[in-house]
Amino acid sequence: MEICPENICTGCGACMGICPVDCISMKENKYGEQHPAIDEAVCIKCGKCRRVCPNNNESEFNMVKKCYAAWGTDKENRRKCASGGIATMISGYFIEDTGGIVFGTSYDGNLRAGVSHTDKSGGLEKLKGSKYVHGYFGRGEYKAVKDFLEKGLKVLFIGTPCQVSGLLSYMGKNYPDLYTCDLLCHGTCPSSYLKDEAAHLIGKRRHADNIRFRGNDDYDFHLSIWNGKKCLYNKKAADQPYLYGFLKGVTLRECCYSCRYARPERVADITLGDFIMLGKNKPFGYPADNVSYVTVNTKKGERLFNDISENLRDMKAVERDYTERLEYPLSIKTPSPRHPATDRFRKRYVKYGFHAAVRMTLLPEMTLEKAMRTYRKFHNMGHRILHGTDQNL
């Protein structure tokens, strides 16, 4: 039995969460993507999995009510955050001031990214930063959201829009104490790719507990692997095949190329992203680097964000027109386009595995780009010496 067509399955796991006889598990297809597999011997054919799947239902999309450029002013708290640290600040407020539970994505002991929850501000450290990989949403975490709400606790869920959509569909009704934040999302790579890459980069004998991609420090748009405070590996995107393949859209899950959530209207109460284009065409009186894009999309989201803005002294939020962010359409108006090298990469993946396939496919392009960058640098240097100005090629 097919729950939904594999090419649009986001691997949100709502089908697995709802199954009354636990006969659905997530299995890798030949391209390393996680998809639900049904144990037909146990299945009672109740059809709940098909009915809960967001792909078989119309999702409710909310119009943006207000838009903000926002960032945390505490540099140390924000250091490992992806952009302005707003996800971390909303989460901290939620735990401290409402006594609620926060769900986000962290790594487990095997460096597998997955949904987990915390009720302590200290627990937010492992949620910080964007993990540019598909996050596993296990059966237990779906149930935990419902259990906490039914015990009368408030729950905040932060994740990709397809995860939020899966969760809302699983919940089946409106829970006033469930708050959701979705991220603008370029797509995710299958978790098997990151696992394979990390295993090759650090070897079997070294232990790692974190892989970072973003930060308000020297590691922004680098792939860096960590054991506590010790950095085991660090390379910038232009020289790192996993991160380069992700950013160029070569190695994403198939569903990401036709993502139906890549639009300005949103499934969640609040949306967070990078405020690309901030101040480009309309002046912005503050530094615009690594500032978060925040929109409130429902009354509930608006109330929560207003409370936070009024109460947190170390957060700055400046209202902007949300159309400013739309000028960079990727992830907010259109999904990542399918890269011409994707099919070539996948054929090689099946034969040679991730580490070899991604290098065979991308190293020639990466080397050429590097040579072009070096040529431009020296050409400009020469131009500056001769004419006193840069010649931008």
Ligand SMILES: Cc1cc2nc3c(=O)[nH]c(=O)nc-3n(C[C@H](O)[C@H](O)[C@H](O)COP(=O)(O)OP(=O)(O)OC[C@H]3O[C@@H](n4cnc5c(N)ncnc54)[C@H](O)[C@@H]3O)c2cc1C
């Ligand atoms: C896979 C992915 C793709 C993205 N693509 C874009 C994009 O194209 N354009 C854009 O503007 N912004 C994109 N973002 C969002 C951006 O990277 C930041 O997450 C956002 O700006 C919020 O930053 P912050 O500093 O407030 O987050 P932080 O305070 O650093 O907190 C990070 C939050 O993200 C959650 N998270 C981390 N990794 C994942 C994951 N794999 N799946 C689900 N949730 C996760 C954490 O649980 C945490 O709540 C993407 C994020 C991810 C995870």
